[in-house]
Amino acid sequence: MANTGFLSVSELSFDGIKNNLKSYLQAQAQFNDYDFEGSNLSALLDVLSYNTYMNSFYLNMIGSEAFLDSSQIKSSVVSHAKELNYLPRSRSAAKAQVVFTINTGADTPSFVTIPKHYTVKATSSSATYYFSTDSELIVYPVGGIYQSDPVYVYEGKIVNEYFTAGTDDRFVLSSENVDTSSIEVTVIKSISDTSNTQFLKAETLYGLNSNSQVYFVQGYKSNQYEVVFGDGIFGKLLDNGNIVKVTYRSTNGVDGNKFSDFESSVNVESGKYTVLTTTNIAAAHGSEREDIDSIKFYAPRHFTTQERAVTKDDYINLVRAKFPEIKTVSAYGGEDANPPQYGKVILTLIPNGNIPLVPDEMKADIIAYLKSKSITTEPIIKDPEYLYIEVSTNVSYNPSLTTKTALQIKTDVINQIKLFDETYFTDFGNDLRKSKLVSFIDAADGSIVSNDTNVRAVYKIAPRKTYREKIDFSFSNALYRPVKYPYAVGETEIVRSSTFSYEKDGVIYNTARLTDDGEGKLRIYYTSPYSSVNMLETNVGTVDYTTGALSFYLKAYDYISTINIYAKTNTPDILVQDTKYLRIDSSLINVNVLPYSQWLIFNILHL
Secondary structure, X not given: OOOOXXXXXXXXXXXXXXXXXXXXXXXXXXXXXXXXXXXHHHHHHHHHHHHHHHHHHHHHHHHHHOOOOOOOOHHHHHHHHXXXXXXXXOOEOOEEEEEEEEEOOOOOOOOEEEOOOOEEEEEOOOOEEEEEOOOOEEEOEEOOEEEOOOEEEEEOEEEEEEXXXXXXXXXXXXXXXXXEEEEEEEEEOOOOOOOEEEEEEOOOOOOOOOOOOEEEEEEEOOOEEEEEEOOOOOXXXXXXXXXXEEEEEEOOHHHHOOOOOOEOOOOEOOOOEXXXXXXXEEEEOOEOOOOHHHHHHHHHHHHHHOOOOOOHHHHHHHHHHHOOOEEEEEEEEHHHOOOOOOOEEEEEEEEOOOOOOOOHHHHHHHHHHHHOOOOOOEXXXXXXXXXXXXXXXXXXXXXXXXXXXXXXXXXXXHHHHHHHHHHHOOOOOOOEOHHHHHHHHHOOOOOEEEEEEEEEEEEEEOOOOOOOEXXXXXXXXXXXXOOOXXXXXXXXXXXXXXXXXXXXXXXXXXXXXXXXXXXXXXEEEEEOOOOOEEEEEEEEEEEEOOOOEEEEEEOEEEOOOOEEEEEOEOOOOEOOOOOEEEEEEEEEEEEEEEEHHHHHHHHHHOO
């Protein structure tokens, strides 16, 4: 008899597959009036459907992992990136600048040698972190004191791994915490012949021949790296029996940041001399390894760059690939600068870690690297322009919905605001959307009923003390101007600074502030111990309420760290240009948590 049934292949769900099988069997004459639900055949259909469903799911996952865009597993993403000659960024070690002082006692040697990878340690409440030099130091006495020049020490333990060519199929580094910038490769001829050659890292095949003593680094699985050598055409081919020694730094990344106290636990010169370590610059620039989304985004763009710097995207891709210490990069042509700088490209960099500016040494390294990739354009690095945010929020909660205290909820709210900062402010030009911030605050605890949140833009300045300096900057947003007439001193100002010391006629005023007058002029006044407000300068500059631009002269006598200049924008959101970097200042987060009944009274009293 002819088979009148057919199987549909459009269904991928378990129930859909089972119903298709059942419909197919019901169409057969031998199964007329057969009760599929009440028979053992129903269990067999379940097994067939489950097997078909699992195969469909498995094949779908295989198909997804076959392409960079749809891959979900990091090892697949790393493999696709390798095809595009992209090396996923590793962890980057935090580094600190220190000075070594050697105590030689009664000895007066001509010099003292501090060996390469000399290690000092820093201790936190939970762990000990090790920092080491990356080169040998020769210290000569000056005035009888053996003190080194400032030198960088890098966080992480030094690891040596050995492989044998011809025996080991692959040279895969065992640690997942490798800082790839620290990898050094030495090839030893054999066990019996310990003569060795230092191999250099190669980025491309350009300029290589069969005798080039180079190695390559590529990603392996999820977070590991593999050392690869030439094939005898591009790069020297290793001989069987050659021993490969790979030295690298295994680092804790961001956990190494902020340390400033280091202890030298090992003496030098065969243990004869003790070493004192003094810190010039605290540890910074430690970073985490590159995640899946970042690899997906940058791998194809790195491929289009082709190791040359022509477009602004080329500059961005080259810097991010070569310098893992850099968190994000903005670049634009000199013709767009003010004033124009033709023939140049301006880069602005945000480093990883807790220091907001890139050190001068790193800037020089980046410029030298980019010049080697460009023929006609000169790269220039400009310090980033940060715009900060002050967050003040009154949070109401229902005590019957939580066992937490108001103080615990306050801590949770502060952590949520910091999480919002880390989530949304990751690149130049990222804007503040107040509605999203409010939702983050509400999500801090299930007992939170509502929150009344206000934000202000904050610009930080650090002028030279006792010098009269011209200061120009812009909030890049229209400013909130509820009244449009000159207001009295101390009345609600649109622009208002933190306090600083100001000198006039030989008298120092420690509570001076810079404010606006309501008509576009900036002035300076101070507050007396009796809260009276006294004018010092009536016109030191201007403010444009439409654009948010300020221009003024300031001769600050003294201040702590920075002078903060606050302004409320005309809209709840704060929008920034691609050249500005927006951050929430954790020191300017103000949270007030009250039970809902008290919160209502508080708001009624403040209407």
